[in-house]
Amino acid sequence: MGSVVRCDRYPYVTGSSVLGIKYKDGILLASDTAGCYGSTVRYKSVERLKRIGDNTILGASGEISDFQAITNLLDELITEDWMWDDGNKLGPFEIHNYLNRVMYNRRNKFDPLWNSLVLGGIKKGKKYLGMVSMIGVHFQDNHVATGFGNHLARPIFRDEWKEDMTLEEGVKLLEKCLLVLFYRDRSAINKFQMANVTEGGITITEPFALKVNWELEAFRNPTKGAEGSW
Amino acid sequence: MSSIGTGYDLSVTTFSPDGRVFQIEYANKAIDNSGTIVGIKCKDGVVLGVEKLIPSKMLLEGSNRRIHAVHKHAGMAVAGLAADGRQIVGRARSEASQYLSFYGEDIPIKELCDRVAHYVHLCTLYWWLRPFGSAAILGGYDRDGPQLYMIEPSGVAYRYFGAAVGKGRQAAKTAIEKLKLSEMTCREGIIAVAKIIYEVHDEAKDKAFELELSWVCDESNKQHQRVPADLLEEAKVAAKAAKDALDEDEGMDAD
Numbered sequence: 001m002g003s004v005v006r007c008d009r010y011p012y013v014t015g016s017s018v019l020g021i022k023y024k025d026g027i028l029l030a031s032d033t034a035g036c037y038g039s040t041v042r043y044k045s046v047e048r049l050k051r052i053g054d055n056t057i058l059g060a061s062g063e064i065s066d067f068q069a070i071t072n073l074l075d076e077l078i079t080e081d082w083m084w085d086d087g088n089k090l091g092p093f094e095i096h097n098y099l100n101r102v103m104y105n106r107r108n109k110f111d112p113l114w115n116s117l118v119l120g121g122i123k124k125g126k127k128y129l130g131m132v133s134m135i136g137v138h139f140q141d142n143h144v145a146t147g148f149g150n151h152l153a154r155p156i157f158r159d160e161w162k163e164d165m166t167l168e169e170g171v172k173l174l175e176k177c178l179l180v181l182f183y184r185d186r187s188a189i190n191k192f193q194m195a196n197v198t199e200g201g202i203t204i205t206e207p208f209a210l211k212v213n214w215e216l217e218a219f220r221n222p223t224k225g226a227e228g229s230w
Numbered sequence: 231m232s233s234i235g236t237g238y239d240l241s242v243t244t245f246s247p248d249g250r251v252f253q254i255e256y257a258n259k260a261i262d263n264s265g266t267i268v269g270i271k272c273k274d275g276v277v278l279g280v281e282k283l284i285p286s287k288m289l290l291e292g293s294n295r296r297i298h299a300v301h302k303h304a305g306m307a308v309a310g311l312a313a314d315g316r317q318i319v320g321r322a323r324s325e326a327s328q329y330l331s332f333y334g335e336d337i338p339i340k341e342l343c344d345r346v347a348h349y350v351h352l353c354t355l356y357w358w359l360r361p362f363g364s365a366a367i368l369g370g371y372d373r374d375g376p377q378l379y380m381i382e383p384s385g386v387a388y389r390y391f392g393a394a395v396g397k398g399r400q401a402a403k404t405a406i407e408k409l410k411l412s413e414m415t416c417r418e419g420i421i422a423v424a425k426i427i428y429e430v431h432d433e434a435k436d437k438a439f440e441l442e443l444s445w446v447c448d449e450s451n452k453q454h455q456r457v458p459a460d461l462l463e464e465a466k467v468a469a470k471a472a473k474d475a476l477d478e479d480e481g482m483d484a485d
Contacts, residue, residue: 076327083299083323085456 009115011063015039015048015163015174016187017149018059019177020131020157022142023170026181027120030174031058032182033207034189041189049195055090056121057195061146062134063114070113073102092121092128095139104136116146135138141197145177148185153177167196179210183219243357252362254354257383260363260384261310265439265440266396266430267296269307270365271378272419273412274371275447277457278307279381279423281387281396282425284438297444297456301326304370305444305454309396310383311363318366318381323344341389343379351385365395369444371452388434405429416447424465441466 016032035043047060048067050072059144060067061189077098081090096119106112112134120129130140143157156177165173182188190212195204223229238244239252241284246252265281280296297307298319306322325345328335346366353359361383368379380395381387388450391411393401405426414422420443431439443462445453 063231072331076331078303080329082302085299 091123266398315364345389426468427467
Protein backbone atom coordinates (compact mmCIF):
# COMPACT_ATOMS: atom_id res chain seq x y z
CA MET A 1 0.00 0.00 0.00
CA GLY A 2 1.37 3.37 -0.92
CA SER A 3 1.74 6.21 1.50
CA VAL A 4 -1.48 7.93 2.46
CA VAL A 5 -1.47 11.24 0.68
CA ARG A 6 -3.77 13.96 1.84
CA CYS A 7 -5.28 15.05 -1.38
CA ASP A 8 -7.99 17.48 -0.44
CA ARG A 9 -7.77 18.85 -3.90
CA TYR A 10 -8.76 22.32 -4.86
CA PRO A 11 -11.18 22.99 -7.66
CA TYR A 12 -9.70 24.88 -10.59
CA VAL A 13 -12.40 25.57 -13.14
CA THR A 14 -15.77 25.72 -11.46
CA GLY A 15 -19.39 26.05 -12.45
CA SER A 16 -21.84 27.95 -10.30
CA SER A 17 -25.37 26.98 -9.29
CA VAL A 18 -27.73 24.46 -10.82
CA LEU A 19 -31.47 24.69 -10.19
CA GLY A 20 -34.02 21.93 -10.50
CA ILE A 21 -37.79 21.69 -10.08
CA LYS A 22 -40.49 19.10 -10.63
CA TYR A 23 -43.45 20.18 -12.69
CA LYS A 24 -46.56 18.53 -14.04
CA ASP A 25 -45.03 16.60 -16.93
CA GLY A 26 -41.49 16.08 -15.65
CA ILE A 27 -38.40 17.84 -14.43
CA LEU A 28 -36.76 21.14 -15.35
CA LEU A 29 -33.11 21.90 -14.72
CA ALA A 30 -31.39 25.23 -15.29
CA SER A 31 -27.87 26.59 -15.05
CA ASP A 32 -25.66 29.22 -16.56
CA THR A 33 -22.82 28.39 -18.89
CA ALA A 34 -19.89 29.93 -17.04
CA GLY A 35 -16.66 28.19 -16.08
CA CYS A 36 -14.76 30.32 -13.58
CA TYR A 37 -11.06 30.08 -12.98
CA GLY A 38 -11.03 31.47 -9.48
CA SER A 39 -12.41 34.95 -9.73
CA THR A 40 -12.01 35.13 -13.51
CA VAL A 41 -14.99 34.14 -15.61
CA ARG A 42 -12.73 32.35 -18.04
CA TYR A 43 -15.02 30.08 -20.05
CA LYS A 44 -18.40 31.33 -21.12
CA SER A 45 -19.80 28.36 -23.00
CA VAL A 46 -19.54 25.47 -20.59
CA GLU A 47 -22.49 23.08 -20.86
CA ARG A 48 -23.25 22.06 -17.32
CA LEU A 49 -26.43 20.14 -18.13
CA LYS A 50 -26.08 16.73 -19.76
CA ARG A 51 -28.48 14.07 -20.89
CA ILE A 52 -27.95 10.57 -19.51
CA GLY A 53 -29.72 7.87 -21.52
CA ASP A 54 -33.28 8.64 -22.56
CA ASN A 55 -34.92 9.58 -19.32
CA THR A 56 -32.45 11.38 -17.08
CA ILE A 57 -30.67 14.74 -17.01
CA LEU A 58 -27.68 15.67 -14.90
CA GLY A 59 -26.55 19.13 -13.85
CA ALA A 60 -23.31 19.84 -12.05
CA SER A 61 -21.68 22.68 -10.22
CA GLY A 62 -18.12 22.63 -9.01
CA GLU A 63 -15.04 21.35 -10.78
CA ILE A 64 -15.76 21.03 -14.49
CA SER A 65 -13.12 18.38 -15.18
CA ASP A 66 -14.62 16.15 -12.50
CA PHE A 67 -18.02 16.66 -14.12
CA GLN A 68 -16.53 15.51 -17.43
CA ALA A 69 -15.11 12.42 -15.73
CA ILE A 70 -18.51 11.70 -14.20
CA THR A 71 -20.28 12.00 -17.56
CA ASN A 72 -17.74 9.60 -19.10
CA LEU A 73 -18.46 7.09 -16.35
CA LEU A 74 -22.19 7.48 -16.85
CA ASP A 75 -21.89 7.11 -20.63
CA GLU A 76 -20.13 3.78 -20.10
CA LEU A 77 -22.83 2.76 -17.63
CA ILE A 78 -25.62 3.66 -20.05
CA THR A 79 -23.96 1.85 -22.98
CA GLU A 80 -23.50 -1.28 -20.90
CA ASP A 81 -27.10 -1.11 -19.80
CA TRP A 82 -28.19 -0.61 -23.39
CA MET A 83 -26.27 -3.66 -24.55
CA TRP A 84 -28.18 -5.94 -22.18
CA ASP A 85 -31.21 -5.38 -24.37
CA ASP A 86 -33.55 -6.92 -21.82
CA GLY A 87 -36.44 -4.48 -22.03
CA ASN A 88 -35.32 -2.58 -18.95
CA LYS A 89 -33.35 0.65 -18.78
CA LEU A 90 -31.60 2.33 -15.88
CA GLY A 91 -33.85 5.03 -14.46
CA PRO A 92 -33.01 8.25 -12.62
CA PHE A 93 -33.21 6.61 -9.21
CA GLU A 94 -30.70 3.91 -10.17
CA ILE A 95 -28.32 6.43 -11.68
CA HIS A 96 -28.63 8.63 -8.63
CA ASN A 97 -27.73 5.70 -6.44
CA TYR A 98 -24.74 4.87 -8.61
CA LEU A 99 -23.51 8.46 -8.45
CA ASN A 100 -24.00 8.51 -4.72
CA ARG A 101 -21.78 5.46 -4.33
CA VAL A 102 -19.13 6.95 -6.59
CA MET A 103 -19.10 10.27 -4.71
CA TYR A 104 -19.13 8.71 -1.28
CA ASN A 105 -16.36 6.26 -2.04
CA ARG A 106 -14.13 8.97 -3.45
CA ARG A 107 -14.78 11.07 -0.35
CA ASN A 108 -13.69 8.18 1.82
CA LYS A 109 -10.37 8.07 -0.01
CA PHE A 110 -9.89 11.79 0.66
CA ASP A 111 -9.96 12.34 -3.07
CA PRO A 112 -13.39 13.76 -3.79
CA LEU A 113 -14.94 14.61 -7.10
CA TRP A 114 -15.51 18.26 -6.39
CA ASN A 115 -19.09 18.54 -7.62
CA SER A 116 -22.62 19.08 -6.44
CA LEU A 117 -24.80 17.09 -8.77
CA VAL A 118 -28.48 17.50 -9.56
CA LEU A 119 -30.19 14.55 -11.16
CA GLY A 120 -33.68 14.62 -12.59
CA GLY A 121 -35.69 12.16 -14.58
CA ILE A 122 -38.89 10.31 -15.17
CA LYS A 123 -39.42 6.59 -15.53
CA LYS A 124 -42.78 4.88 -16.03
CA GLY A 125 -44.58 8.05 -15.05
CA LYS A 126 -42.73 8.46 -11.81
CA LYS A 127 -40.86 11.76 -11.52
CA TYR A 128 -37.56 11.93 -9.73
CA LEU A 129 -35.41 14.88 -8.64
CA GLY A 130 -32.41 14.48 -6.39
CA MET A 131 -29.06 15.86 -5.40
CA VAL A 132 -25.64 14.40 -4.50
CA SER A 133 -22.91 16.45 -2.94
CA MET A 134 -19.16 15.91 -3.07
CA ILE A 135 -19.17 14.23 0.29
CA GLY A 136 -21.92 11.85 -0.67
CA VAL A 137 -24.84 13.56 1.02
CA HIS A 138 -27.90 12.85 -1.10
CA PHE A 139 -31.61 13.52 -0.96
CA GLN A 140 -34.68 13.94 -3.11
CA ASP A 141 -37.05 16.87 -3.16
CA ASN A 142 -39.54 18.78 -5.27
CA HIS A 143 -37.01 21.52 -5.87
CA VAL A 144 -33.24 21.51 -5.45
CA ALA A 145 -30.38 23.89 -5.99
CA THR A 146 -26.61 23.80 -5.60
CA GLY A 147 -24.15 26.38 -4.34
CA PHE A 148 -25.49 29.89 -4.23
CA GLY A 149 -28.79 28.61 -5.52
CA ASN A 150 -29.40 27.16 -2.09
CA HIS A 151 -29.33 30.62 -0.55
CA LEU A 152 -30.91 32.66 -3.29
CA ALA A 153 -33.21 30.37 -5.24
CA ARG A 154 -34.57 27.90 -2.74
CA PRO A 155 -36.37 30.54 -0.62
CA ILE A 156 -38.14 31.59 -3.80
CA PHE A 157 -38.95 27.96 -4.58
CA ARG A 158 -40.34 27.46 -1.10
CA ASP A 159 -42.68 30.40 -1.57
CA GLU A 160 -43.67 29.95 -5.17
CA TRP A 161 -43.29 26.30 -6.14
CA LYS A 162 -46.51 24.36 -6.25
CA GLU A 163 -47.52 20.87 -7.23
CA ASP A 164 -48.28 20.22 -10.92
CA MET A 165 -47.07 23.48 -12.43
CA THR A 166 -47.31 23.78 -16.17
CA LEU A 167 -44.19 24.01 -18.29
CA GLU A 168 -44.67 27.77 -18.73
CA GLU A 169 -45.04 28.32 -14.98
CA GLY A 170 -41.99 26.19 -14.28
CA VAL A 171 -39.86 28.02 -16.84
CA LYS A 172 -41.00 31.38 -15.46
CA LEU A 173 -40.07 30.36 -11.94
CA LEU A 174 -36.64 29.17 -13.00
CA GLU A 175 -36.00 32.27 -15.07
CA LYS A 176 -36.86 34.42 -12.07
CA CYS A 177 -34.33 32.55 -9.93
CA LEU A 178 -31.68 32.57 -12.66
CA LEU A 179 -32.05 36.34 -12.86
CA VAL A 180 -31.62 36.72 -9.11
CA LEU A 181 -28.52 34.54 -9.32
CA PHE A 182 -27.11 36.65 -12.12
CA TYR A 183 -27.70 39.83 -10.10
CA ARG A 184 -26.17 38.51 -6.90
CA ASP A 185 -23.71 35.69 -7.71
CA ARG A 186 -20.41 37.04 -8.97
CA SER A 187 -19.57 33.81 -10.82
CA ALA A 188 -22.79 33.81 -12.82
CA ILE A 189 -23.15 35.20 -16.33
CA ASN A 190 -26.18 36.17 -18.39
CA LYS A 191 -26.10 33.07 -20.54
CA PHE A 192 -28.28 30.17 -19.45
CA GLN A 193 -29.47 26.75 -20.48
CA MET A 194 -32.52 24.82 -19.46
CA ALA A 195 -33.07 21.10 -19.64
CA ASN A 196 -36.46 19.47 -19.73
CA VAL A 197 -37.19 15.78 -19.29
CA THR A 198 -40.64 14.29 -19.82
CA GLU A 199 -41.93 10.87 -20.81
CA GLY A 200 -41.55 12.07 -24.38
CA GLY A 201 -37.83 12.67 -24.09
CA ILE A 202 -35.16 15.16 -23.22
CA THR A 203 -34.60 18.67 -24.59
CA ILE A 204 -31.77 20.95 -23.66
CA THR A 205 -32.19 24.51 -24.88
CA GLU A 206 -29.62 26.49 -26.75
CA PRO A 207 -28.01 29.14 -24.52
CA PHE A 208 -30.24 32.14 -23.97
CA ALA A 209 -30.02 35.48 -22.14
CA LEU A 210 -32.49 37.14 -19.82
CA LYS A 211 -33.48 40.77 -19.76
CA VAL A 212 -31.60 42.52 -16.96
CA ASN A 213 -32.58 45.71 -15.16
CA TRP A 214 -29.89 47.42 -13.19
CA GLU A 215 -32.16 50.40 -12.45
CA LEU A 216 -34.00 48.49 -9.72
CA GLU A 217 -34.39 50.33 -6.44
CA ALA A 218 -32.40 47.71 -4.53
CA PHE A 219 -29.30 48.50 -6.57
CA ARG A 220 -29.52 52.23 -6.03
CA ASN A 221 -28.01 52.28 -2.57
CA PRO A 222 -26.73 48.76 -2.10
CA THR A 223 -25.14 49.23 1.28
CA LYS A 224 -28.12 50.89 2.93
CA GLY A 225 -28.88 48.98 6.07
CA ALA A 226 -25.56 47.12 6.06
CA GLU A 227 -23.49 48.52 8.89
CA GLY A 228 -19.81 48.86 8.19
CA SER A 229 -19.88 48.12 4.46
CA TRP A 230 -18.49 50.36 1.85
CA MET B 231 -12.58 -34.39 -44.86
CA SER B 232 -12.01 -36.18 -41.59
CA SER B 233 -8.72 -37.85 -41.01
CA ILE B 234 -7.35 -39.57 -37.98
CA GLY B 235 -4.74 -37.37 -36.42
CA THR B 236 -3.52 -40.00 -34.04
CA GLY B 237 -0.78 -38.70 -31.88
CA TYR B 238 -0.69 -35.26 -33.50
CA ASP B 239 -4.03 -34.09 -32.26
CA LEU B 240 -3.53 -34.09 -28.53
CA SER B 241 -2.30 -30.55 -28.16
CA VAL B 242 -2.86 -27.31 -29.95
CA THR B 243 0.88 -26.75 -29.92
CA THR B 244 1.57 -29.77 -32.10
CA PHE B 245 1.69 -29.75 -35.89
CA SER B 246 0.94 -32.87 -37.86
CA PRO B 247 3.43 -34.02 -40.51
CA ASP B 248 1.25 -32.47 -43.21
CA GLY B 249 1.24 -29.10 -41.47
CA ARG B 250 -2.15 -29.16 -39.78
CA VAL B 251 -3.10 -28.26 -36.27
CA PHE B 252 -5.78 -30.79 -35.52
CA GLN B 253 -7.08 -29.19 -32.35
CA ILE B 254 -8.17 -26.15 -34.33
CA GLU B 255 -9.88 -28.35 -36.89
CA TYR B 256 -11.68 -30.15 -34.09
CA ALA B 257 -12.78 -26.79 -32.73
CA ASN B 258 -14.35 -26.10 -36.09
CA LYS B 259 -16.30 -29.32 -35.78
CA ALA B 260 -18.00 -27.92 -32.68
CA ILE B 261 -19.30 -25.10 -34.83
CA ASP B 262 -20.38 -27.39 -37.64
CA ASN B 263 -22.73 -29.04 -35.22
CA SER B 264 -24.43 -25.91 -34.01
CA GLY B 265 -27.37 -23.98 -35.44
CA THR B 266 -26.73 -21.91 -38.56
CA ILE B 267 -25.88 -18.26 -38.30
CA VAL B 268 -26.00 -15.93 -41.29
CA GLY B 269 -24.78 -12.42 -41.91
CA ILE B 270 -25.22 -10.24 -45.00
CA LYS B 271 -24.09 -6.75 -45.88
CA CYS B 272 -26.79 -4.83 -47.72
CA LYS B 273 -26.30 -1.46 -49.29
CA ASP B 274 -27.45 0.48 -46.21
CA GLY B 275 -26.44 -1.84 -43.40
CA VAL B 276 -25.79 -5.33 -42.06
CA VAL B 277 -28.30 -8.01 -41.10
CA LEU B 278 -27.45 -10.89 -38.75
CA GLY B 279 -29.65 -13.95 -38.32
CA VAL B 280 -29.43 -17.01 -36.10
CA GLU B 281 -31.21 -20.34 -36.24
CA LYS B 282 -31.41 -20.84 -32.50
CA LEU B 283 -32.09 -24.53 -31.94
CA ILE B 284 -34.28 -25.12 -28.92
CA PRO B 285 -33.34 -28.32 -27.16
CA SER B 286 -36.18 -28.25 -24.65
CA LYS B 287 -39.72 -26.91 -24.41
CA MET B 288 -38.90 -25.67 -20.93
CA LEU B 289 -36.74 -22.86 -22.26
CA LEU B 290 -38.28 -19.40 -22.09
CA GLU B 291 -38.75 -17.79 -25.48
CA GLY B 292 -36.19 -15.12 -26.08
CA SER B 293 -33.68 -16.49 -23.62
CA ASN B 294 -30.20 -17.77 -24.46
CA ARG B 295 -29.54 -14.93 -26.85
CA ARG B 296 -27.09 -15.69 -29.62
CA ILE B 297 -26.84 -12.19 -31.04
CA HIS B 298 -25.19 -9.68 -28.76
CA ALA B 299 -24.55 -5.97 -29.01
CA VAL B 300 -20.85 -5.26 -28.79
CA HIS B 301 -21.25 -1.51 -28.68
CA LYS B 302 -23.85 0.90 -29.93
CA HIS B 303 -22.71 0.54 -33.52
CA ALA B 304 -21.78 -3.14 -33.72
CA GLY B 305 -23.14 -6.57 -32.91
CA MET B 306 -22.01 -10.17 -32.99
CA ALA B 307 -23.78 -13.44 -33.73
CA VAL B 308 -22.04 -16.50 -32.29
CA ALA B 309 -22.13 -20.14 -33.35
CA GLY B 310 -20.68 -23.17 -31.63
CA LEU B 311 -20.17 -23.56 -27.90
CA ALA B 312 -22.38 -20.90 -26.33
CA ALA B 313 -20.14 -20.26 -23.36
CA ASP B 314 -17.09 -19.80 -25.57
CA GLY B 315 -19.12 -17.41 -27.68
CA ARG B 316 -19.99 -15.37 -24.59
CA GLN B 317 -16.30 -14.99 -23.81
CA ILE B 318 -15.59 -13.70 -27.28
CA VAL B 319 -18.42 -11.20 -27.03
CA GLY B 320 -17.21 -10.12 -23.60
CA ARG B 321 -13.75 -9.50 -24.97
CA ALA B 322 -15.12 -7.59 -27.94
CA ARG B 323 -17.14 -5.41 -25.59
CA SER B 324 -14.19 -4.51 -23.44
CA GLU B 325 -12.05 -3.79 -26.51
CA ALA B 326 -14.72 -1.46 -27.84
CA SER B 327 -15.14 0.24 -24.49
CA GLN B 328 -11.41 0.69 -23.99
CA TYR B 329 -10.92 2.09 -27.50
CA LEU B 330 -13.67 4.64 -26.90
CA SER B 331 -12.23 5.73 -23.58
CA PHE B 332 -8.72 5.97 -25.04
CA TYR B 333 -9.38 7.59 -28.42
CA GLY B 334 -12.73 9.28 -27.76
CA GLU B 335 -14.23 7.68 -30.85
CA ASP B 336 -16.29 4.57 -31.52
CA ILE B 337 -14.05 1.68 -32.47
CA PRO B 338 -13.84 1.15 -36.25
CA ILE B 339 -15.25 -2.26 -37.12
CA LYS B 340 -12.05 -3.39 -38.79
CA GLU B 341 -10.08 -2.55 -35.68
CA LEU B 342 -12.56 -4.38 -33.48
CA CYS B 343 -12.36 -7.42 -35.72
CA ASP B 344 -8.54 -7.36 -35.60
CA ARG B 345 -8.52 -7.22 -31.84
CA VAL B 346 -11.00 -10.05 -31.41
CA ALA B 347 -9.18 -12.16 -33.97
CA HIS B 348 -5.92 -11.61 -32.12
CA TYR B 349 -7.51 -12.75 -28.91
CA VAL B 350 -9.01 -15.84 -30.50
CA HIS B 351 -5.67 -16.64 -32.09
CA LEU B 352 -3.92 -16.20 -28.77
CA CYS B 353 -5.80 -19.16 -27.42
CA THR B 354 -4.33 -21.37 -30.12
CA LEU B 355 -0.73 -20.71 -29.15
CA TYR B 356 -0.43 -22.20 -25.71
CA TRP B 357 -0.81 -25.78 -24.60
CA TRP B 358 -2.55 -24.73 -21.41
CA LEU B 359 -5.33 -22.97 -23.31
CA ARG B 360 -7.77 -24.50 -25.71
CA PRO B 361 -9.07 -22.85 -28.88
CA PHE B 362 -12.51 -21.28 -28.77
CA GLY B 363 -15.19 -23.63 -30.00
CA SER B 364 -17.13 -20.80 -31.58
CA ALA B 365 -17.12 -18.57 -34.60
CA ALA B 366 -18.45 -15.05 -34.51
CA ILE B 367 -20.01 -13.01 -37.28
CA LEU B 368 -19.42 -9.33 -36.53
CA GLY B 369 -21.56 -6.68 -38.17
CA GLY B 370 -21.18 -2.97 -37.63
CA TYR B 371 -21.49 0.52 -39.05
CA ASP B 372 -18.73 3.09 -38.78
CA ARG B 373 -17.35 6.03 -40.77
CA ASP B 374 -16.57 3.74 -43.68
CA GLY B 375 -20.11 2.44 -43.83
CA PRO B 376 -21.56 -0.96 -42.95
CA GLN B 377 -19.12 -3.87 -42.69
CA LEU B 378 -19.34 -7.59 -42.05
CA TYR B 379 -16.55 -9.77 -40.69
CA MET B 380 -16.26 -13.34 -39.52
CA ILE B 381 -13.80 -14.62 -36.93
CA GLU B 382 -13.04 -18.34 -36.84
CA PRO B 383 -11.50 -20.43 -34.03
CA SER B 384 -8.15 -20.42 -35.78
CA GLY B 385 -7.98 -16.67 -35.33
CA VAL B 386 -8.48 -16.01 -39.00
CA ALA B 387 -10.86 -13.20 -39.86
CA TYR B 388 -12.05 -12.00 -43.21
CA ARG B 389 -14.39 -9.33 -44.41
CA TYR B 390 -17.47 -10.60 -46.22
CA PHE B 391 -20.49 -9.59 -48.21
CA GLY B 392 -22.26 -12.63 -46.91
CA ALA B 393 -21.20 -15.27 -44.42
CA ALA B 394 -22.65 -18.36 -42.82
CA VAL B 395 -21.46 -20.97 -40.33
CA GLY B 396 -23.08 -23.90 -38.61
CA LYS B 397 -25.07 -26.90 -39.70
CA GLY B 398 -26.66 -25.44 -42.77
CA ARG B 399 -23.78 -23.31 -43.95
CA GLN B 400 -23.39 -24.94 -47.38
CA ALA B 401 -27.00 -24.41 -48.29
CA ALA B 402 -26.97 -20.96 -46.72
CA LYS B 403 -23.90 -19.85 -48.64
CA THR B 404 -25.44 -21.02 -51.91
CA ALA B 405 -28.59 -19.06 -51.11
CA ILE B 406 -26.63 -15.94 -50.20
CA GLU B 407 -24.69 -16.08 -53.45
CA LYS B 408 -27.97 -15.84 -55.31
CA LEU B 409 -28.87 -12.56 -53.62
CA LYS B 410 -28.12 -9.19 -55.19
CA LEU B 411 -26.73 -7.67 -52.01
CA SER B 412 -25.48 -4.42 -53.47
CA GLU B 413 -29.02 -3.50 -54.49
CA MET B 414 -30.75 -4.75 -51.39
CA THR B 415 -31.83 -2.61 -48.46
CA CYS B 416 -31.80 -4.00 -44.94
CA ARG B 417 -35.59 -4.18 -44.93
CA GLU B 418 -35.39 -6.58 -47.84
CA GLY B 419 -32.33 -8.21 -46.30
CA ILE B 420 -34.23 -9.20 -43.17
CA ILE B 421 -36.75 -11.13 -45.26
CA ALA B 422 -33.95 -12.74 -47.25
CA VAL B 423 -32.05 -13.87 -44.14
CA ALA B 424 -35.22 -15.22 -42.53
CA LYS B 425 -36.02 -17.17 -45.68
CA ILE B 426 -32.51 -18.65 -45.79
CA ILE B 427 -32.62 -19.75 -42.18
CA TYR B 428 -36.04 -21.33 -42.51
CA GLU B 429 -34.83 -23.00 -45.70
CA VAL B 430 -31.73 -24.57 -44.20
CA HIS B 431 -33.43 -25.69 -41.02
CA ASP B 432 -33.67 -29.43 -41.07
CA GLU B 433 -37.11 -30.36 -39.74
CA ALA B 434 -36.25 -34.03 -39.52
CA LYS B 435 -33.08 -33.79 -37.49
CA ASP B 436 -33.85 -30.78 -35.29
CA LYS B 437 -37.18 -30.04 -33.77
CA ALA B 438 -37.92 -26.51 -32.84
CA PHE B 439 -35.91 -23.41 -33.51
CA GLU B 440 -36.26 -19.74 -32.81
CA LEU B 441 -35.25 -17.10 -35.30
CA GLU B 442 -33.13 -14.26 -33.96
CA LEU B 443 -32.62 -11.30 -36.25
CA SER B 444 -30.70 -8.11 -35.74
CA TRP B 445 -29.58 -5.25 -37.94
CA VAL B 446 -27.44 -2.16 -37.95
CA CYS B 447 -28.40 0.20 -40.74
CA ASP B 448 -29.46 3.71 -41.67
CA GLU B 449 -32.99 2.91 -40.55
CA SER B 450 -31.85 1.89 -37.09
CA ASN B 451 -29.87 5.09 -36.83
CA LYS B 452 -26.62 3.20 -37.38
CA GLN B 453 -27.18 1.43 -34.08
CA HIS B 454 -27.15 -2.32 -33.66
CA GLN B 455 -30.49 -3.55 -32.40
CA ARG B 456 -32.87 -6.46 -32.60
CA VAL B 457 -35.13 -6.13 -35.60
CA PRO B 458 -38.39 -4.43 -34.49
CA ALA B 459 -41.13 -6.90 -33.57
CA ASP B 460 -43.43 -6.04 -36.47
CA LEU B 461 -40.70 -6.47 -39.09
CA LEU B 462 -39.60 -9.70 -37.42
CA GLU B 463 -43.14 -11.06 -37.69
CA GLU B 464 -43.31 -10.02 -41.32
CA ALA B 465 -40.04 -11.81 -42.02
CA LYS B 466 -41.12 -14.98 -40.23
CA VAL B 467 -44.42 -15.08 -42.12
CA ALA B 468 -42.67 -14.60 -45.46
CA ALA B 469 -40.05 -17.21 -44.61
CA LYS B 470 -42.60 -19.75 -43.50
CA ALA B 471 -44.61 -19.21 -46.68
CA ALA B 472 -41.51 -19.63 -48.83
CA LYS B 473 -40.54 -22.81 -46.99
CA ASP B 474 -44.01 -24.28 -47.35
CA ALA B 475 -43.98 -23.48 -51.06
CA LEU B 476 -40.60 -25.14 -51.36
CA ASP B 477 -41.78 -28.25 -49.54
CA GLU B 478 -44.81 -28.48 -51.80
CA ASP B 479 -42.68 -28.13 -54.90
CA GLU B 480 -40.47 -30.94 -53.78
CA GLY B 481 -43.47 -33.07 -52.93
CA MET B 482 -42.37 -33.45 -49.32
CA ASP B 483 -44.79 -33.79 -46.46
CA ALA B 484 -44.96 -30.74 -44.29
CA ASP B 485 -44.29 -32.80 -41.18
